Structure formats: structure tokens, C-alpha cells
Amino acid sequence: IWLEAQANLKKVLTGQTFSTWIEPLKFLGNTDEAIILEVPSSFFQKYVIEKYLGMIREAISAVSPKSYQIEFQIVEPKPEPAAEPEPKPAKEEKKEKDKDKKSEFIPNLNPKYTFESFVCGASNQFAYAASQAVANKPATNYNPLFIYGGVGLGKTHLVNAIGNQILAKNPKAKICYYSSEKFMNEMINSLRYKKMDEFRNKFRKMDLLLIDDIQFMAGKEATQEEFFHTFNALYESHKQIVVTSDKFPKDIPGLEERLRSRFEWGLIADIQPPNVETKVAILKKKSDQHQVNIPDDVALFLAEGATSNIRELEGMLIRLEAFASLTGNEITLSMAREVMKDIIVEKTKEITVEMIQKQVAEHFRIKVSELKSDKRIKTLVVPRQIAIYICRELTKSSFPEIGEKFGGKDHSTIIHSVRKIEKQLSSDPDLKSTVEDIKKKLFM
Ligand code: ADP
Numbered sequence: 001i002w003l004e005a006q007a008n009l010k011k012v013l014t015g016q017t018f019s020t021w022i023e024p025l026k027f028l029g030n031t032d033e034a035i036i037l038e039v040p041s042s043f044f045q046k047y048v049i050e051k052y053l054g055m056i057r058e059a060i061s062a063v064s065p066k067s068y069q070i071e072f073q074i075v076e077p078k079p080e081p082a083a084e085p086e087p088k089p090a091k092e093e094k095k096e097k098d099k100d101k102k103s104e105f106i107p108n109l110n111p112k113y114t115f116e117s118f119v120c121g122a123s124n125q126f127a128y129a130a131s132q133a134v135a136n137k138p139a140t141n142y143n144p145l146f147i148y149g150g151v152g153l154g155k156t157h158l159v160n161a162i163g164n165q166i167l168a169k170n171p172k173a174k175i176c177y178y179s180s181e182k183f184m185n186e187m188i189n190s191l192r193y194k195k196m197d198e199f200r201n202k203f204r205k206m207d208l209l210l211i212d213d214i215q216f217m218a219g220k221e222a223t224q225e226e227f228f229h230t231f232n233a234l235y236e237s238h239k240q241i242v243v244t245s246d247k248f249p250k251d252i253p254g255l256e257e258r259l260r261s262r263f264e265w266g267l268i269a270d271i272q273p274p275n276v277e278t279k280v281a282i283l284k285k286k287s288d289q290h291q292v293n294i295p296d297d298v299a300l301f302l303a304e305g306a307t308s309n310i311r312e313l314e315g316m317l318i319r320l321e322a323f324a325s326l327t328g329n330e331i332t333l334s335m336a337r338e339v340m341k342d343i344i345v346e347k348t349k350e351i352t353v354e355m356i357q358k359q360v361a362e363h364f365r366i367k368v369s370e371l372k373s374d375k376r377i378k379t380l381v382v383p384r385q386i387a388i389y390i391c392r393e394l395t396k397s398s399f400p401e402i403g404e405k406f407g408g409k410d411h412s413t414i415i416h417s418v419r420k421i422e423k424q425l426s427s428d429p430d431l432k433s434t435v436e437d438i439k440k441k442l443f444m
């Protein structure tokens with residue numbers, strides 16, 4: 001079925017799209033309800049689902065009388081991150097039973113979230129160091145460890161990194177990562193099916209308990225009560241507890257005083273919004289992971305335009321990478337501006353023709369007046385063309401407007417310069433890096 005469907009998709013999609021996004025999908029097998037396809041990465045999967053799932057479904061229903069779900073499996077299978085929506089209670093119960101057969105302790109960690117993949121900067125240094133200390137020597141100095149910070153600043157990443165590191169050193173360690181909601185749901189199910197003892201015992205046997213987003217327990221008294229007892233039991237038997245929250249313990253409304261005071265027994269570490277340099281470093285790291293090269297000026301553009309939420313920053317990067325890959329072009333600043341135009345709303349510095357002239361003149365150690373002149377010596381012609389090209393790329397000025405500001409040159413001279421540089425850029429890496437350099441400085 002898949003081969004037939006694939007052949008049909010080939011007919012309707014452009015060659016580029018087909019070979020980029022459809023061809024790499026490998027048929028792994030099917031069940032009664034679903035067709036399972038292998039994808040090379042989670043990024044790939046996300047993109048295919050967003051853009052082509054509908055088409056794939058249609059292509060399959062065109063060649064098969066039965067309707068199938070499409071499921072994707074990433075080449076290296078990884079456990080679902082815990083932040084996924086909770087399964088329905090009925091299902092949950094079934095899953096619980098399956099779980100019991102294998103092991104009581106599903107660490108539930110996201111293997112991608114490690115210390116290696118975390119960029120340490122001024123804003124998260126303290127939380128990073130504290131997390132490493134805990135991962136290296138659990139339950140010695142900092143127990144509990146309480147990490148707080150705004151949305152998308154890396155709390156979930158850090159607690160997973162602690163778990164992954166401990167597990168890497170000691171695969172038998174009994175580690176569990178729980179979102180507060182999951183803790184609550186499991187507790188409610190245990191209550192409903194009269195398995196509270198089992199629930200309690202399980203938690204009390206753990207070596208490391210990671211509880212993410214404790215603020216969601218606010219106002220849920222029974223959950224807090226249960227967590228309080230779990231906390232005490234673990235703490236008394238010298239087991240490490242790590243808790244995250246979007247707020248400082250005192251600022252979480254509806255959190256019981258006795259829990260709050262326990263959090264203050266240990267170490268409280270904050271994560272602040274990242275500065276631009278850290279954001280650039282994160283973008284570089286993520287794009288390396290995706291094996292995509294993003295030029296410095298583009299990274300800077302995204303970092304400056306983004307909010308401090310790193311998840312959003314990553315979203316921008318993925319969008320840009322997808323666009324580049326779909327159009328078969330390399331990522332450039334002008335592409336980034338185009339793709340992000342609805343997201344980054346003119347937060348960027350307004351670049352003027354005069355700024356560009358000054359920067360280019362400085363770069364080539366010539367005078368702005370020489371740049372504007374009509375002198376046709378090579379040491380001036382090339383910088384002039386580069387300046388004109390950048391003006392066209394980074395300002396909204398028209399050809400005549402640019403000509404006007406370059407000593408009254410006519411329209412065709414300007415067009416000629418732009419074309420000339422455009423053409424050379426693809427074959428001349430030196431020129432390319434010169435242009436990128438100048439653009440980067442313009443945005444600093
Ligand atoms: P939070 O739990 O604080 O809302 P997450 O831990 O889910 O935030 O982080 C959001 C995204 O940003 C994740 O994909 C994470 O990998 C990434 N991220 C956050 N901080 C960093 C960092 N310092 N280095 C690398 N990636 C980061």
C-alpha cells in the first residue's frame with residue numbers, strides 16, 4: 001500500500017518536495033488500524049505531520065479500501081517526553097498494568113535533554129551548576145533542589161539532564177520524572193482503583209524523584225497532601241528530590257505552607273531570561289543538532305527578534321530550516337526576514353543607506369565620499385557594489401532612491417551592481433563572508 005501511495009504522491013508533489021519529505025519515509029509495517037512509517041528525526045516528523053499528513057492520508061485512502069491512521073517512528077526510538085497529554089483514565093489503567101509487568105520504574109526521561117545539549121550562560125549558570133552538583137552527588141548537599149524560572153527557559157531540560165546523567169552512571173538507579181499533573185492523575189487513579197498502597201510504595205522506593213511544574217499542584221489539597229508524605233519519606237531516607245516551578249516558592253498561590261517551607265530547606269536556584277549571546281549560542285547548538293548551518297547574521301537576527309522563551313526561539317529555527325529545505329536554498333538573512341516577517345515585527349534595528357555606507361567604508365578603509373563617487377578604480381568599485389547590494393537587501397529603498405544616495409547614479413547602474421554581487425556570491429566564498437561580516441556588524 002505504501003509504495004503505491006508513495007508513487008501517487010510523487011505525481012502530485014514537486015520532485016524536490018517529494019525527495020526531501022516523502023521518499024525518506026520508510027514503511028515499517030502496519031497493524032489493523034495504522035501504518036507505521038519511519039522518519040529520520042523528530043524535526044522531520046513534526047514537519048511532515050504539519051505539512052503533508054493530510055496528503056499522505058489521502059494517498060493511502062486512494063489505494064486502500066480501509067482507512068488507516070498514520071504513525072511515525074523516529075529512527076532512534078525515544079520515549080515520549082512527559083509533557084505529552086495524559087492518556088484517558090481507562091487506558092491509563094491498562095498501561096499501568098503493562099508497566100507493572102516490566103518494571104515499576106519507568107524513568108520517563110527525554111534522552112535529548114542532557115547537560116551536553118544545554119547551553120550554559122549567565123542567565124542559567126546557577127541552576128546549571130546546582131543541577132550538575134546534584135547529578136554528581138545526589139542527596140548530599142542540595143536536597144531538595146528547587147529550580148524556578150519563566151516558561152521555556154529550560155527547567156524541564158535541566159531536570160531531565162539530572163536524571164539522564166545519573167542513569168548513565170548507574171543504569172539501575174530508580175529514577176522517575178513526573179509532571180505534577182501526572183503525579184496527580186496517577187494518584188487519582190490509584191485512589192479510584194484502591195491501589196493507594198501500591199502507589200505509595202512505588203514512590204517510596206525511588207532513588208531520585210523529579211517533579212516538574214509544581215505550581216500546578218496549587219490549590220489541589222489532596223495532591224499536595226500526598227506529595228508532602230512522599231516528600232518526607234524520600235527525604236528521610238536520604239533520597240534526592242528535584243522540583244521545578246515557574247515561581248519562587250513564596251509566590252506560588254495556593255501552595256501549602258508546610259510544602260513551601262520544605263522547599264526552602266534545600267537549594268533554590270533561578271533561571272533568568274537569556275541574553276542575546278546565550279540565545280545565539282543556543283541557536284548554533286540546535287542548528288548543529290539538526291545538521292543545518294545558520295549564518296551568524298541570521299542567528300543574531302533571530303536572537304534579537306525573539307522573546308526570551310527558548311521554545312519559541314527553537315520554533316523559529318525549525319520554521320526557517322523547513323523553509324530553506326523546501327525551497328532548496330541556503331539560509332540567508334533576507335530569507336529569515338521574509339520567513340519571520342509576521343513573527344518578528346520590526347523589532348530589528350532599522351538599517352539605513354547611510355549606516356551601510358559608513359560600515360562598508362570602514363570595512364575597506366576608504367572614505368564614504370569615495371564610495372559615493374564615480375571613480376572607477378577597482379578598490380572602489382567592488383566596495384561600492386557591495387554597499388549597493390546590501391542597501392537593496394537590508395533597506396526598503398528603491399533603486400532610484402539608492403542611486404540618489406550614491407551621488408546620483410542612475411537606476412541601471414544600481415541594478416547592475418546588485419546583479420553582479422548576487423551572481424558572484426554563489427561562487428565566491430570570500431565575497432560571501434565579507435558581505436556577511438558587514439551585515440553582522442550593522443546589526444550590532
Ligand atoms: P521550561 O520547562 O522551563 O518551560 P524547557 O526545558 O521545556 O523549558 O525548554 C524549552 C526548550 O528550550 C527545550 O527544547 C529546551 O531544550 C530548550 N532550551 C532551554 N534552555 C536551553 C539551553 N540553555 N540550552 C539549550 N536548549 C535550551
Ligand code: MG
Pocket residue numbers: 155156157212213
Ligand atoms: Mg517545562
